[in-house]
Amino acid sequence: MPAKKSGVRAVSIEDLTRIKFVRSPALSPDETEICCVVETIPDDRKEYRSHLWRCNADGSALRQLTFGKRSDSSPAYSPDGRWIVFVSKRGDHPGIHLLPSDGGEAKPLVEKDGTFSFVSFSPDSQTIVCLFRANDPIPGAEKKPDKKSDPDAKPPKREAPIARHITRLAYREDGVGFYPKDQWHVWAFDVATGAGRQLTKGRFSEAWPIVSPNGRDVLFVSNHRPDPDRDPYRHDLFVVPLKGGAMRRIPTPEGPIEAPSYSRDGKLIAYLGHSQPDAPWGVVPYHLWVVGTNGTPRARDITPTFDRESYDLTISDTGEGFGIIRPEWSHDSKSLLYIVTDTGSTLLFRVSAKGGDPKPVARGQWHIQSATFGKKGKRAALLFGNAAAPAEIGTLELGTSSSTPKRITGFNDDWLKTVHIARPQEVWFKSTNDMRIQGWVLKPYRFKTGRRYPAILEIHGGPRTQYGHTFFHEMQMLAGQGYVVFYTNPRGSQGRGSEFTASIVKGWGTVDYEDCMAATDWLEKQPYVDRKRIGVTGGSYGGYMTNWLVAHTNRYKAAVTQRSVVSLVSFFGSSDFGYLWKKEFGYHPWENKAELERMSPITYAENIRTPLLIIHNEHDMRCDIEQAEQLFAMLKMLRRKVEFVRFPEEPHGLSRHGRPDRRLARLSHILRWFDQYLRGRKGRAG
Numbered sequence: 001m002p003a004k005k006s007g008v009r010a011v012s013i014e015d016l017t018r019i020k021f022v023r024s025p026a027l028s029p030d031e032t033e034i035c036c037v038v039e040t041i042p043d044d045r046k047e048y049r050s051h052l053w054r055c056n057a058d059g060s061a062l063r064q065l066t067f068g069k070r071s072d073s074s075p076a077y078s079p080d081g082r083w084i085v086f087v088s089k090r091g092d093h094p095g096i097h098l099l100p101s102d103g104g105e106a107k108p109l110v111e112k113d114g115t116f117s118f119v120s121f122s123p124d125s126q127t128i129v130c131l132f133r134a135n136d137p138i139p140g141a142e143k144k145p146d147k148k149s150d151p152d153a154k155p156p157k158r159e160a161p162i163a164r165h166i167t168r169l170a171y172r173e174d175g176v177g178f179y180p181k182d183q184w185h186v187w188a189f190d191v192a193t194g195a196g197r198q199l200t201k202g203r204f205s206e207a208w209p210i211v212s213p214n215g216r217d218v219l220f221v222s223n224h225r226p227d228p229d230r231d232p233y234r235h236d237l238f239v240v241p242l243k244g245g246a247m248r249r250i251p252t253p254e255g256p257i258e259a260p261s262y263s264r265d266g267k268l269i270a271y272l273g274h275s276q277p278d279a280p281w282g283v284v285p286y287h288l289w290v291v292g293t294n295g296t297p298r299a300r301d302i303t304p305t306f307d308r309e310s311y312d313l314t315i316s317d318t319g320e321g322f323g324i325i326r327p328e329w330s331h332d333s334k335s336l337l338y339i340v341t342d343t344g345s346t347l348l349f350r351v352s353a354k355g356g357d358p359k360p361v362a363r364g365q366w367h368i369q370s371a372t373f374g375k376k377g378k379r380a381a382l383l384f385g386n387a388a389a390p391a392e393i394g395t396l397e398l399g400t401s402s403s404t405p406k407r408i409t410g411f412n413d414d415w416l417k418t419v420h421i422a423r424p425q426e427v428w429f430k431s432t433n434d435m436r437i438q439g440w441v442l443k444p445y446r447f448k449t450g451r452r453y454p455a456i457l458e459i460h461g462g463p464r465t466q467y468g469h470t471f472f473h474e475m476q477m478l479a480g481q482g483y484v485v486f487y488t489n490p491r492g493s494q495g496r497g498s499e500f501t502a503s504i505v506k507g508w509g510t511v512d513y514e515d516c517m518a519a520t521d522w523l524e525k526q527p528y529v530d531r532k533r534i535g536v537t538g539g540s541y542g543g544y545m546t547n548w549l550v551a552h553t554n555r556y557k558a559a560v561t562q563r564s565v566v567s568l569v570s571f572f573g574s575s576d577f578g579y580l581w582k583k584e585f586g587y588h589p590w591e592n593k594a595e596l597e598r599m600s601p602i603t604y605a606e607n608i609r610t611p612l613l614i615i616h617n618e619h620d621m622r623c624d625i626e627q628a629e630q631l632f633a634m635l636k637m638l639r640r641k642v643e644f645v646r647f648p649e650e651p652h653g654l655s656r657h658g659r660p661d662r663r664l665a666r667l668s669h670i671l672r673w674f675d676q677y678l679r680g681r682k683g684r685a686g
Helices: 013-018 474-481 500-501 509-524 541-552 568-574 593-598 601-607 626-636 659-678
Strands: 021-026 033-040 051-058 072-077 081-088 094-100 106-112 114-121 126-133 185-190 194-199 206-211 215-222 236-241 248-250 257-262 266-271 287-292 335-342 346-352 367-371 380-388 391-398 424-432 435-443 455-461 484-487 529-539 556-561 612-617 642-647
Touching: 013 455, 013 474, 021 072, 021 367, 021 380, 021 509, 033 072, 033 391, 051 072, 051 081, 072 114, 072 126, 081 114, 094 114, 114 206, 114 380, 185 206, 185 215, 206 257, 206 601, 215 257, 215 593, 236 257, 335 367, 335 455, 346 424, 367 391, 391 484, 424 509, 435 474, 455 474, 455 509, 455 541, 455 659, 474 484, 474 659, 484 500, 484 509, 509 529, 509 541, 529 659, 541 556, 601 626, 612 626, 612 659, 626 642
Parallel strands: 346 367, 455 484, 455 529, 529 556, 556 612, 612 642
Antiparallel strands: 021 033, 033 051, 072 081, 081 094, 094 106, 114 126, 126 185, 185 194, 206 215, 215 236, 236 248, 257 266, 266 287, 335 346, 367 380, 380 391, 424 435, 435 484
16 A cells, blocks of 8 residues: 555544535636536534636636625526626525626626526527526515615515415425425526516426527426326426417427437437336436427437436435436537446446437546536536545547546645545445446555454445445545445446346345345455444435345444335325335335335334434435334334434435534434444444
């Protein structure tokens, strides 16, 4: 092992507060500048602050554009290069703001009580199109504050309603909360005056708006089935005149549709999707489709045999994940670029617009989270990284068939110089039926040959995501504190094709369990692992598998289950989308309760002897905290070694973007538990 540099230390829990999280690259139309968002954690650790930064395409002239105790997001350049538009809350309400690209102060274009998303320009740069969803009215809000008599007067504070009257099946969403009465609708705002007009109305929500190259129409995605909540994966493409008018449907096969984009000449539309709307989520990969703007030529799958998912499903705790980009047409409209999840990497691929076999255009093992493009089609701006460092901004030259991304920012370089980053070793091992499973092992800080270390098996959520070539603070911290960390992609994960992902449909706790056992076998055989001191942890589906493992084997010395599923019966109604999971599990509870109970870890809770720490979030709408409450109560009554840590106010994704002080506390509890039961170091609760 290379000698340690003087002054380098182990990664700690506190290092989470020192990382700068880079987001949302935007490439200028002439491809000479890049704007991005940099998110930091202030000293109070109760929030995040994000500001816009800009640099030249070679990384020079880097400077901060926005400041203050606020969060700016979603930057985009106007086609004429004059403006950078972004979303921020700088007054009483969120709004869209314009910043002169040659310098100056940002000015609000529009501020409304609601949420803005999918903000973009018309080709002539005179109109901004977006989605907007209004919040429910606040009682008394019709009386605006009298700023003349009281300059500090504020609008009425939003409070919980007296009651919520629910009539829809889909009435809430994790990370969003309870839906307002308004739907997502397409709006257009005049850049010069800020005057706005609502282009769509009604009971259906819209997504992915974009203006046509001739500036006449707005293309968007919507589901107009009689009950979209029960039938959520049957989308359609629509266009509506930018000046307002009746919408028109563009015929496509039934199925989900994401990220439509116009060809440069405006004759064709590309989108991501598939034609099997009744398939379980993540099993049928999104392919690249092309359809004529007027429905002719008819929609056609141009990557029918390409068995990989067409968006980013590589997960990390330094980013939100699940990123989708619009397919980017070449300058001559003859080929397209898009991102693909493949065997531990997320890469940029190119395919002919006529169809064929997509080819990677970025060499190496990378996690490309986002990509944007300019008018010339010669360069892409990327948000990308690998396991050695958090993601940074980079560029990729598109003139050749395949090239290596070039990193141009180093927001985390100073921090990285002070810590030891464990370099993962990629391994492949065999499970049942000779199935080869991919994994990575991190060795502890100051690793010494001949010594045996405690080890932790990490299991990802999803289940149809993947671990891969990306930076994980949690895993680096555990390695820094003296643990061998092993993370793998068992069957059911993404990156290996539809047969691999489909292998656990109607069979959670089968071959995925076998693969986790094979991973544990591999760990036990390593000469540097103490086979009597192996722990396991995971969140969401990874929490389900943690529960399943400790209910079916006593091989683990300690376990931490996070935001987990324990009962598939109650999950049906307590999860925001649980009612849709018949596609995954085969049955509704009233159809075959026994089969759902067979796949539920709580059915086998009496077998759990492993010391178990349960971590869950009180505002989790994906895996409701009632799941954790059931397991904790049962294990306490069985007099097992169990503790329960609840985080107030937090949704499902605490580990990725929860309140910073709570993220630190979560890591402290995980480390405390493993230190106590894998190393005999009993510490206080953090």
